[in-house]
Amino acid sequence: MTSTSEPTTSQAPEHLNSTGCVIKSTPDKGRGVYAGRLIPRSTVVEISPILLFSKEEYENHGKHTVLDHYTFVWTDGRMALALGLGSLFNHSSSPNVSYSLDTKTDSIHYTTVRDVEAGEELCIFYGHKLWFSPADSNYTQIEGPEVEDGWGGLVAVEHDVQITNPYEEGDQAEIIPENELPFVRLKPPPDEEDPESIRTIQAWVVDVPDPRHITTLLKWLKQVGLDGPELGHLKRIRKARDTTSLLLGTTPELPPLPANLDLPAPYKLPVPASSALTMPSLDLKSALWPTMYTPKRKDEPEPWTRGKLRWAWDVMKRTVDAAITAQRESDEFPIAAHIPAPHEPSGAKGISFVSCDTRKTTKHPLRHAAINVVRQLADYRASQGTGSALPPFGASQEAPLEAGEVRNGSNYLLTDRHLFITHEPCVMCSMALLHSRVKEVVYLYRMPQTGGCGGCTCLPTLKGVNHRFAILQWKADAKYGIFSLSPLDLNSTVDA
Numbered sequence: 001m002t003s004t005s006e007p008t009t010s011q012a013p014e015h016l017n018s019t020g021c022v023i024k025s026t027p028d029k030g031r032g033v034y035a036g037r038l039i040p041r042s043t044v045v046e047i048s049p050i051l052l053f054s055k056e057e058y059e060n061h062g063k064h065t066v067l068d069h070y071t072f073v074w075t076d077g078r079m080a081l082a083l084g085l086g087s088l089f090n091h092s093s094s095p096n097v098s099y100s101l102d103t104k105t106d107s108i109h110y111t112t113v114r115d116v117e118a119g120e121e122l123c124i125f126y127g128h129k130l131w132f133s134p135a136d137s138n139y140t141q142i143e144g145p146e147v148e149d150g151w152g153g154l155v156a157v158e159h160d161v162q163i164t165n166p167y168e169e170g171d172q173a174e175i176i177p178e179n180e181l182p183f184v185r186l187k188p189p190p191d192e193e194d195p196e197s198i199r200t201i202q203a204w205v206v207d208v209p210d211p212r213h214i215t216t217l218l219k220w221l222k223q224v225g226l227d228g229p230e231l232g233h234l235k236r237i238r239k240a241r242d243t244t245s246l247l248l249g250t251t252p253e254l255p256p257l258p259a260n261l262d263l264p265a266p267y268k269l270p271v272p273a274s275s276a277l278t279m280p281s282l283d284l285k286s287a288l289w290p291t292m293y294t295p296k297r298k299d300e301p302e303p304w305t306r307g308k309l310r311w312a313w314d315v316m317k318r319t320v321d322a323a324i325t326a327q328r329e330s331d332e333f334p335i336a337a338h339i340p341a342p343h344e345p346s347g348a349k350g351i352s353f354v355s356c357d358t359r360k361t362t363k364h365p366l367r368h369a370a371i372n373v374v375r376q377l378a379d380y381r382a383s384q385g386t387g388s389a390l391p392p393f394g395a396s397q398e399a400p401l402e403a404g405e406v407r408n409g410s411n412y413l414l415t416d417r418h419l420f421i422t423h424e425p426c427v428m429c430s431m432a433l434l435h436s437r438v439k440e441v442v443y444l445y446r447m448p449q450t451g452g453c454g455g456c457t458c459l460p461t462l463k464g465v466n467h468r469f470a471i472l473q474w475k476a477d478a479k480y481g482i483f484s485l486s487p488l489d490l491n492s493t494v495d496a
């Protein structure tokens with residue numbers, strides 16, 4: 001019989017710390033740290049005291065032992081072993097925990113970067129040069145010659161500057177005035193001018209063989225409360241050839257239609273989810289159902305809430321951190337690109353992808369950060385076995401896809417998605433983003449000589465291209481809030 005005080009190997013005890021972290025065995029990474037309950041974002045889950053080894057001590061002894069897989073490079077070049085939970089966080093390329101050094105107390109602080117669900121593993125990012133094959137499908141191994149770092153496994157913890165997201169505090173639903181946004185809009189968001197990007201909702205429609213019955217039906221819609229504003233962006237009546245049809249509503253069930261009119265059975269139809277902002281969009285949407293035309297005024301950009309800015313700031317911060325790491329550890333250009341999980345008011349959900357420029361280590365001139373990250377996403381989709389039949393990200397409000405059905409851009413990689421990048425993408429990358437139907441590109445540094453998003457040319461405004469995307473540039477004064485280290489200097493002739 002097994003008692004709780006006599007654990008067996010098959011029923012190992014779980015160690016729970018006061019912030020809800022549990023040590024458990026993982027299937028493929030040895031032990032790991034898991035959330036024993038929901039752990040909110042920005043929770044300091046662990047403060048690990050460290051044990052320091054001198055360089056000589058480490059070179060002569062520690063390095064030749066298992067310690068080599070557990071040690072951090074400390075600020076002064078000594079090696080640090082985190083005591084407590086600190087040594088048990090496994091690596092992920094999409095970490096949910098960040099860590100920072102406290103040199104005053106010789107400890108490392110581990111903080112969640114997003115809400116972590118009960119049962120989820122808590123992981124940190126070790127760096128780009130791993131000494132093991134990661135059980136993490138999103139990881140892109142940097143190719144190239146092995147570099148002897150000689151100094152333990154984990155990435156160096158170099159600074160103790162605590163950077164906090166300026167949008168963390170306050171009402172997350174508050175709309176931030178345009179002049180207080182951390183970026184400028186170089187190009188407004190596009191309207192849906194591409195059949196693949198048009199969002200639809202399912203609505204009930206009935207064909208009305210005798211047009212004289214329309215008036216009676218309009219009165220009936222009022223009586224049963226189906227004349228609400230949710231379909232206000234559409235016209236109620238469609239006349240197509242010799243059939244007149246009436247839009248009834250979007251309720252799951254319909255009340256019985258007036259029996260005396262002898263109408264055919266109503267049916268469901270995908271209709272546009274919003275009005276048309278441009279003439280090309282009007283044509284496309286009206287082909288589905290007659291749609292209202294409500295052109296946007298020039299001074300009426302899409303509002304940004306504090307919550308969405310908080311998301312964008314975190315995304316850009318992580319992009320910058322990846323670029324710094326790529327340069328520091330692999331001597332790459334400090335360029336990184338990030339396709340984040342889409343923002344949701346309840347918190348970003350889904351998978352995000354981060355890649356760096358790898359053209360130096362791979363000796364491959366086309367391995368730019370933006371191309372690498374689009375490929376990472378494509379590989380992920382392919383690995384899921386759903387390939388082109390994946391629904392577009394952010395299409396959660398639509399009816400589920402039938403097996404094998406392809407709809408609304410599911411063949412495109414970036415429909416409805418943002419790309420954050422440290423430097424304005426070059427012409428080649430801008431074209432790749434255009435082909436992938438990206439929604440918005442956000443960058444920190446403009447590249448006047450090489451950029452394809454406003455620098456030397458602006459791909460999405462060229463005549464003949466079949467997709468438009470929005471372009472945002474981080475403001476110079478807002479930029480430095482995001483860096484912990486030096487700016488990401490790049491020669492102006494480099495194509496990012």
Ligand SMILES: C[S@@+](CC[C@H](N)C(=O)[O-])C[C@H]1O[C@@H](n2cnc3c(N)ncnc32)[C@H](O)[C@@H]1O
Nearest residue numbers: 029030031069070087088089090091132134135
């Ligand atoms: C600092 S330790 C982490 C705790 C370790 N799992 C344990 O049980 O002691 C680093 C070691 O964990 C394993 N590891 C960490 N992250 C991993 C990952 N994503 N995939 C596979 N193994 C991983 C590797 O063996 C690595 O040498």
